[in-house]
Amino acid sequence: MTTTIVVIFITVSLLTSSLTIALVVQNVRAxxxxxxxxxxxxxxxxxxxxxxxxIEQTNVxxxxxxxxxxxxxxxxxxxxAFHAMVRTVIPIINIPSFQKGSVIEVRYMxxxxxxxxxVEGAYFPFSKT
Structure with missing residues (x-):
């Protein structure tokens, strides 16, 4: 009886861990x-x-x-002209340039x-490699 419970517990733990790893990998790729x-x-x-x-700061x-x-x-x-909503990360030193009414450089596609x-001048955490 105890062995069966341990096997079930280990199986559920492995399945949960596998699912968690799969979701993390999927989010990183996205x-x-x-x-x-x-x-x-x-x-x-x-x-x-x-x-x-x-412009409003998110909690991120x-x-x-x-x-x-x-x-x-x-x-x-x-x-x-067209309307756009952009979620981006701005270097903190550039925040004064990003105020209501300011004209900024962008690129669209x-x-x-x-x-x-x-937004041109947005922050990127990774190198190009």
Whole structure:
């Protein structure tokens, strides 16, 4: 009886551990894919200027740099404007440049039939390798 309980306990523990590891690996891969997409937009996207309509800090920090949610009006080179919400990490030293009404440099690109915008000067925690 005791042996059966121990075997069941060990089996459940192994299954739980395996599931946890699988979820962690999946989240790490998704995070790397998001960072890769952001880099691609910043390197190959179309440059534009955007006016900050609002900015608010989230409860997240990355390497002591604040994550912010920025509401933008992006103006393309042809004068057409569109609205965008961007969640990004801004180096703390650059926060004074990111205030309501400020005009900032951004890059945009169509990804999966959706315009994606990234802020130039955003913080990236990983090197390019």
């Amino acid at each position: 995070g790397k894919a998001k960072i890769s997409q952001r880099r691609t937009i910043l390197e190959n996207g179309i440059p534009a200027q955007a006016t900050i309509n609002s 920090q990355l390497d002591d740099q604040p994550e912010v949610l920025i509401d933008l009006t992006v103006v393309k080179s042809d004068g057409e 169509t990804v999966n039939n959706e315009l994606k915008v990234e």
